[in-house]
Amino acid sequence: MVKKICGIGAGYVGGPTMAVIALKCPSIEVAVVDISHSRISAWNSDKLPIYEPGLEQVIQQCRGKNLHFSTDVEKHVYEADIIFVNVNTPTKTSGLGAGKAADLTYWESAARVIADVSRSNKIVVEKSTVPVRTAEVIEKILVHNSNGKIKYQILSNPEFLSEGTAMQDLLNPDRVLLGGNDSLEGQEAIQKLKDIYAHWVPQDRIITTNLWSAELSKLADNAFLAQRISSINAMSALCEATGADVSQVSCVLSKNTKLGSKYLNASVGFGGSCFQKDILNLVYICESNGLFEVANYWKEVVKVNDYQKSRFVKKVVTSMFNTVSGKKIAVLGFSFKKDTSDTRKTPAIDVCKGLLADNACLSIYDPRVSEEQIRRDLSMNESHWDHSIQAKSTSFTSAKQVSVFADVYEATKDAHGICVLTEWDEFKTIDYHKVFDSMVKPAFVFDGRNVLDVDKLREIGFIAYSIGKPLNQWVNC
Numbered sequence: 001m002v003k004k005i006c007g008i009g010a011g012y013v014g015g016p017t018m019a020v021i022a023l024k025c026p027s028i029e030v031a032v033v034d035i036s037h038s039r040i041s042a043w044n045s046d047k048l049p050i051y052e053p054g055l056e057q058v059i060q061q062c063r064g065k066n067l068h069f070s071t072d073v074e075k076h077v078y079e080a081d082i083i084f085v086n087v088n089t090p091t092k093t094s095g096l097g098a099g100k101a102a103d104l105t106y107w108e109s110a111a112r113v114i115a116d117v118s119r120s121n122k123i124v125v126e127k128s129t130v131p132v133r134t135a136e137v138i139e140k141i142l143v144h145n146s147n148g149k150i151k152y153q154i155l156s157n158p159e160f161l162s163e164g165t166a167m168q169d170l171l172n173p174d175r176v177l178l179g180g181n182d183s184l185e186g187q188e189a190i191q192k193l194k195d196i197y198a199h200w201v202p203q204d205r206i207i208t209t210n211l212w213s214a215e216l217s218k219l220a221d222n223a224f225l226a227q228r229i230s231s232i233n234a235m236s237a238l239c240e241a242t243g244a245d246v247s248q249v250s251c252v253l254s255k256n257t258k259l260g261s262k263y264l265n266a267s268v269g270f271g272g273s274c275f276q277k278d279i280l281n282l283v284y285i286c287e288s289n290g291l292f293e294v295a296n297y298w299k300e301v302v303k304v305n306d307y308q309k310s311r312f313v314k315k316v317v318t319s320m321f322n323t324v325s326g327k328k329i330a331v332l333g334f335s336f337k338k339d340t341s342d343t344r345k346t347p348a349i350d351v352c353k354g355l356l357a358d359n360a361c362l363s364i365y366d367p368r369v370s371e372e373q374i375r376r377d378l379s380m381n382e383s384h385w386d387h388s389i390q391a392k393s394t395s396f397t398s399a400k401q402v403s404v405f406a407d408v409y410e411a412t413k414d415a416h417g418i419c420v421l422t423e424w425d426e427f428k429t430i431d432y433h434k435v436f437d438s439m440v441k442p443a444f445v446f447d448g449r450n451v452l453d454v455d456k457l458r459e460i461g462f463i464a465y466s467i468g469k470p471l472n473q474w475v476n477c
């Protein structure tokens, strides 16, 4: 019987995932541990370290009962029957495979703690996204660093939640994937993990595979999703050149049951902590296996994403008479998607940096991202974004060029142009008449998420652009 679970890593995955297990399995004690004191104290406070709709309610219901947040990693690892490892696995920034391979430093240090303090058999669950065959490495670390009496079963249970809908995704998942080895002990371990999920997930949504299929399926899943976005974004460029409308093209594709409707929204580019890192990780694995053509294929998905972001910046600059120097551009939305405060790899960073490079003055508004976070992101070296522990705030050199506002009307006042970079619902209901009246003319809007009614904006008087849509000159063709 599983009595105690320990989750190592209290981030975007560890926090919500462990909270849902605690909610659905009241007889199991769940401890979430992290080396970051500030993160743990935030989890124990009224202001949680991450914003996720529905999370606060679950935390309030379980915290202090069967859900505990702690920095005492050793104690909770020692006591646990099952250990979920939810640590970050960012892209390596130096050494072999730098810029592509996954950095497993955090995973390795977690494995070493498990080996050091365990005095009873443990099931160790890979929740983090890792390169295929990581379980083999982890097993070596565990076995070679313990006294040989303790038996470890390593399972792969990759997480498929999306930020912004994490609670829904966890409470009602499309699938739960469990990978383990074929031995009797391996199968028993899988059964124990299955029994936990069976508290709320129907049996037919729990898929079991071998370890390597489970590890690779997670990378494949993200690569396929990102590939769809890069495909539709590539089409958006062609739409703009020909007078086709990318929303109409998406709509046609979405009705093809072989394709389906999701992940066909053209955008300023995909962001988030996982797509780019996981594709690059896949590229590195392919290269390590001598599969250079396959590696190049996946590399292009990331390249098209970079192209989409720079194409957007170019569109803004060329539309505004080839210069934005000294012009005020209001940036609406900074998080990488709506309903999250997460800014890791958000396209807003690259777009803002591109505009700043052309000497624009930015006034930024996001309903959930703090000024401190925005300034940190704009000053940070890209390679540090996912290394939260190493990341040090550096002084932001262009501070004069950037203002951050808590009110959308303040941010847009006296602006020459507006760039919508996140699809927050509230941007649809802004009083654009009022905004237009307060702006410098001609007033431009660049909708990087295709969420605004550009026809209405044009009626008001804006010069409006949206991704992959005909510009005004095509309208009468």
Ligand code: NAD
Binding pocket: 008, 009, 010, 011, 012, 013, 014, 033, 034, 035, 036, 039, 073, 086, 087, 088, 089, 106, 107, 109, 110, 127, 128, 129, 130, 159, 160, 161, 162, 163, 273, 274, 388, 389
């Ligand atoms: P995160 O950076 O938000 O959280 C990771 C946490 O682990 C940090 O708080 C860090 O302090 C902690 N940590 C690192 N090393 C530790 C150690 N040795 N002991 C204790 N704590 C340690 O990362 P995340 O977004 O939660 O992602 C975690 C993993 O899950 C990654 O592999 C990611 O690819 C994967 N994933 C993320 C998402 C997502 O939406 N963010 C979705 C699915 C999978």
Ligand code: UGA
Binding pocket: 129, 159, 160, 161, 162, 163, 164, 222, 225, 229, 262, 263, 264, 265, 266, 267, 268, 269, 270, 271, 272, 273, 274, 275, 336, 337
């Ligand atoms: C993604 C996957 O969807 C999850 O299945 C996976 O678990 C997770 O990565 C992970 O491994 O971290 P997430 O990054 O949280 O989830 O968010 P998504 O909803 O997938 O959006 C990613 C980016 O793509 C966002 O910037 C979003 O705006 C963009 N996007 C998404 C588009 O531009 N168009 C679309 O049609 C969909």
